[in-house]
Amino acid sequence: MNERRPDYDPGAAYCRPAAMTYDVIDKDRPTAEWIERLSQRFPVEREIDRVLRRKLELRPGPSFGGANLERLVEGVRALIATIHSGDFSIVDPHWLTGGASKLQMAFTLDWIPPDGSPSLTRLVLRMEPAASVCETSRLREHQMLSLFEGIVPVPKAYWVDPDATFLPYPALIYGFSEGVTKPSRSTSNVTGLGINLGIELRERLTPHFLSQLALIHKAPIDHPALTAFDKPDTPYRAAEWALNWWERVWEEDAGEDIPLMRFAAGWMRHNLPRADRHSIIHADYRTGNFLFDEESARITAWLDWELAHIGDRHEDLAWTMSPAFGHYSEGGDFLTCGLLPETQFLARYEEASGLPAIPATLHFYRVLSAYKAIVIVLGAGFRNARNGKSHQDVLLVWLMGLAYPLLEELRSRLEEAI
Structure with a gap:
């Protein structure tokens, strides 16, 4: 060895x-x-270390009580509004199935992105439940997606709420990817x-x-x-x-x-x-x-x-x-x-x-x-x-x-x- x-x-x-x-x-x-x-x-x-400490500090708190789509849409809207100055609307929010670790909501963003062209952009909100089977950092995930864009196929990273300022739990928003x-x-x-x-x-x-x-x-x-x-x-x-x-x-x-x-x-x-x-x-x-x-x-x-x-x-x-x-x-x-x-x-x-x-x-x-x-x-x-x-x-x-x-x-x- x-x-x-x-x-x-x-x-x-x-x-x-x-x-x-x-x-x-x-x-x-x-x-x-x-x-x-x-x-x-x-x-x-x-x-x-920060993520694992946070997990234990929050453990005595309430169990997972479900996630309301309307509440998530409000959080997403507040998060985007802090970064994007133009008008936008969130269309067709719905749950994505699959995965044993994270909550995922798909939606379409009707907006004018920084390139100036009106767009309907399909996006995914990825968020932890009250505790995750893999307790990790949404900030790290966001940074990795940003790094590998153009190197290997990855969803485009848009915004991140690493400390659950706007959403019930830490979350990131990235582009919807087609495929099976x-x-x-x-x-x-x-x-x-x-x-x-x-x-x-x-x-x-x-x-x-x-x-x-x-x-x-x-x-x-x-x-x-x-x-x-x-x-x-x-x-x-x-x-x-x-x-x-x-x-x-x-x-x-x-x-x-x-x-x-x-x-x-x-x-x-x-x-x-x-x-x-x-x-x-x-x-x-x-x-x-x-x-x-x-x-x-x-x-x-x-x-x-x-x-x-x-x-x-x-x-x-x-x-x-x-x-x-x-x-x-x-x-x-x-x-x-x-x-x-x-x-x-x-x-x-x-x-x-x-x-x-x-x-x-x-x-x-x-x-x-x-x-x-x-x-x-x-x-x-x-x-x-x-x-x-x-x-x-x-x-x-x-x-x-x-x-x-x-x-x-x-x-x-x-x-x-x-």
């Missing part, structure tokens, strides 16, 4: 098990002292799991899928627009921040102590990989998170940039290769994201990007990917469903059932490394 980082201190406070146990911490009413201890024990980027997430005759599980594109679409979409991942990983990380992002300051920091993020969420949200999760966190802490370069990471790059045109087999938009950060490209590769997102081919080969067998997927990624897929680093992030998925469904998903904080309570409870095959994946990945 990777050489242990030279500054690693196994006695450091953030490496030790929590001093408080599950039976004495009321996670539904976290104290300011406990929130501070978690922040100190699991250092992450400043904006991520799966073939019209295909079926899939919730959140895009196990989409079968079919042989023809698979072959036509694969080059775009790989070339656009390569473009993301080779994009500049020092763009001045990325004010809400911190860059890793050592070769080990990317892995450390990623592990801290998800171990912290597990400590914040989990309802039971699972020894395998503590063992996995300890193993990762002792085997942090050295990044050979830093890249922008989408962090949820997979089928189900892009729209495409069925006729042309052209990807029209990459969605769900909420987890994006600056890190190690192997984190994206490992997440994309998760068994949850793939399926077996007609010939019996398991296909990464329903596209290619793993060895072919990695070879074609290396060809498209000119960057190597380092086996030991990739293995670390495959362990982390399984760990992260468990945190999301059995930690955050459990806590939000239990407290009634989401519009998707039933779905979150259903997703909890995925934790057990994920725990088996985590166990097998760890066994490979020991």
Whole structure:
């Protein structure tokens, strides 16, 4: 495995098990002292720290009480009016379905944009519920969409309400993108799991899928627009921040102590990989998170940039290769994201990007990917469903059932490394 980082201190406070146990911490009413201890024990980027602190500070508050379209339209109107000086009207607001994490409302804006030409612009409001299964920053998502416009297909970013000044919860507004997430005759599980594109679409979409991942990983990380992002300051920091993020969420949200999760966190802490370069990471790059045109087999938009950060490209590769997102081919080969067998997927990624897929680093992030998925469904998903904080309570409870095959994946990945 990777050489242990030279500054690693196994006695450091953030490496030790929590001093408080599950039976004495009321996670539904976290104290300011406990929130501070978690922040100190699991250092992450400043904006991520702010978002996670906010989540815990608001947790004792009311559960999700539904979102009224009229109230959202009023908030959107107030937000736009602070930025756009001309007349405008909001037409045909309606809910968008899909996704386990965010509320989404589509509408048409009748306005005269800065270019001076009257326009009917289709837009989407993306907003958190009372608590999200992935607690993230709308400001970071807005900045990432702005950065990648013209590099890979993304919705155009318009406005952001990062602190819920105008809307009930933090929100952003971006352009509506045409396309579908799966073939019209295909079926899939919730959140895009196990989409079968079919042989023809698979072959036509694969080059775009790989070339656009390569473009993301080779994009500049020092763009001045990325004010809400911190860059890793050592070769080990990317892995450390990623592990801290998800171990912290597990400590914040989990309802039971699972020894395998503590063992996995300890193993990762002792085997942090050295990044050979830093890249922008989408962090949820997979089928189900892009729209495409069925006729042309052209990807029209990459969605769900909420987890994006600056890190190690192997984190994206490992997440994309998760068994949850793939399926077996007609010939019996398991296909990464329903596209290619793993060895072919990695070879074609290396060809498209000119960057190597380092086996030991990739293995670390495959362990982390399984760990992260468990945190999301059995930690955050459990806590939000239990407290009634989401519009998707039933779905979150259903997703909890995925934790057990994920725990088996985590166990097998760890066994490979020991």
